[in-house]
Amino acid sequence: MLRPILRGAAVTAVTVTLAALTASCGGGGDDGGHRPKAAAAALAASASDPSGPSDQGPSDPGPAAPSPQPEKVRDAFAALQATLGDSCTPANCAYLLGRVHDELHRVDRAMKADPKGPGHFPEPIALIARLDQELGADHGVENLKRHQPAVFGARDEIGTWMQDHPDDYR
Structure with a gap:
């Protein structure tokens, strides 16, 4: 037994x-x-x-x-920057808006987990929070299309902010 x-x-x-x-x-x-x-x-x-x-x-x-290490800000920012070459054509717009939205949140998570702390990235984090407030809980394609200028605007403003902080993405 x-x-x-x-x-x-x-x-x-x-x-x-x-x-x-x-x-x-x-x-x-x-x-x-x-x-x-x-x-x-x-x-x-x-x-x-x-x-x-x-x-x-x-x-x-x-x-x-x-546990997996948090993503580096430079890697998340590079993925966001990779969306700059795409345009919102009828065949590609839904994909692009969804991708930009996802990449913005990747950047947000990376900045909040960065050793420098979220206080080092106040403007980008605030831009993403403002976008989230504008979008509400609806992250569907139609709502992203309605808020397309805000989605692309947040991406572009974060790109401008990051250009002024090269040590954060190089």
């Missing part, structure tokens, strides 16, 4: 260790090597081990996966 319980505990320990190593060492891909979902799935699979309950208590999941 004890042998199947010990075997189940050993399988669980190996599974948990492998999941922790996968999460901490990464396996490539677009997520920078952070795979907390895979680790959670492995832990969930080991928790439903058919060998029966263990009297050893909860197992130690191992070291926690490192």
Whole structure:
């Protein structure tokens, strides 16, 4: 009776260790090597081990996966600047407005997470907050089209502000 319980505990320990190593060492891909979902799935699979309950208590999941680092302002700003070459043609306008909106919020998150602190970026953060207030909760294509001048205006004003702060994007 004890042998199947010990075997189940050993399988669980190996599974948990492998999941922790996968999460901490990464396996490539677009997520920078952070795979907390895979680790959670492995832990969930080991928790439903058919060998029966263990009297050893909860197992130690191992070291926690490192949290992803916040995006750098320069990278988020570069992605926003990449939208400058596109125009709002009928075939492209919905995509472009959505992309500019998303990139503005990427910049906002990066500025708020920057080691210099959000106080270093008061104007861009305020511009995005003003845009959000104008858009309200509706981020759909029709509302973005109605507020197209504000969306592109926020992008352009942030670009101008950043040009005056080259140390923040180089």
